[in-house]
Amino acid sequence: MELIDTHIEELYKFTRKHYVEYYDVQTELVDHLANDIESICAQNQKLSFEQARDLSFKKFGIFGFMEVVESRQKAMNKRYWKIILRFAKEWFTVPKIVITISYFVSLFYILRIPYSKYIILALLFILVVFDLIKQSKAKKNHKQREEKNEKIFLLESMIGDTRQGFSGLAFINIFNLINLIKVPFNSLENYVLLIISFSLTLITILFYVTGYVMPEKAEELLEETYPEYKMVKSD
Structure with missing residues (x-):
């Protein structure tokens, strides 16, 4: 046959x-x-x-088919983290390295301000609200595509899922870091403030890469990963 x-x-x-x-x-x-x-x-x-x-x-x-699906997810997960590292490395090139250093220094000086904890918590709250709105729109779009039986690729799904997961992880880690320190930030030694500033800067970079850079580059990444992607999109 x-x-x-x-x-x-x-x-x-x-x-x-x-x-x-x-x-x-x-x-x-x-x-x-x-x-x-x-x-x-x-x-x-x-x-x-x-x-x-x-x-x-x-x-x-x-x-x-579950074993095949799990095997492909593991292989794609390795590729996915290589993509994240590729974009993260771009932050250590000019002019982004200048922006990163400026952000790091700004955080350090903000932490030296009295009541800086509340300033950071207020900024975090605004960012959480903004990100939840963006996630809600992304979920709605994904659900509509599923209802229309549109073709969804594994990497495409991972970009969305990891974005949501890392966003929550980043916010929780920052919140825990802030509340773990019981004394005012401005009373801490400078080297402690430098460590905190560095940690917040690193979390921010990873959050921005997974939450904004990669979703914006999704089309490019999918075309790079799947030769058939263009044909599928044109159907």
Whole structure:
């Protein structure tokens, strides 16, 4: 049996039915299933497409496609962190290094101001509200795409998920760092204030890279990672 376009579309539906959400992982599984189904049918021509498909699916074991999905997620996670480091390194080039140093120095002097804790908490609150609004819009857009059955790639999903996760982690860490110190910041030694300023600067850079730089560069990163991405978007 030589599979036709209708069969291929059925295989995509089959992978989605078995909890494979990402188009790139679906495509890999569909290619594997299609080749295996043709091989099975060549050995037993009496089998229908559905029977051959089910026999091929049984080879994945009791967990179905989950092991394949987890394997691809682990591989993509390594690539994802390399991308984060690539963008983070850009902050240590001119002119961003100048902005970073200025930010670091500004934090240091703010911490020396009486009641600086409340200034930072107020700024953090404003940033949290702004970020929650942005996340809400992103979630709404993602839900609309799912309802329309649009093709979503694994890296694309990771950019959104990591952005939300790191945002929450960054805010919690900053809040805990501020409240961990029971005495006024301006009463601390300068070297302690330098450590705190450095920590806040590092968290801010990672937050900005994952929360704003990478989502804005998503199209470019997807085209770089997936050769088929342009064709999918033009469909």
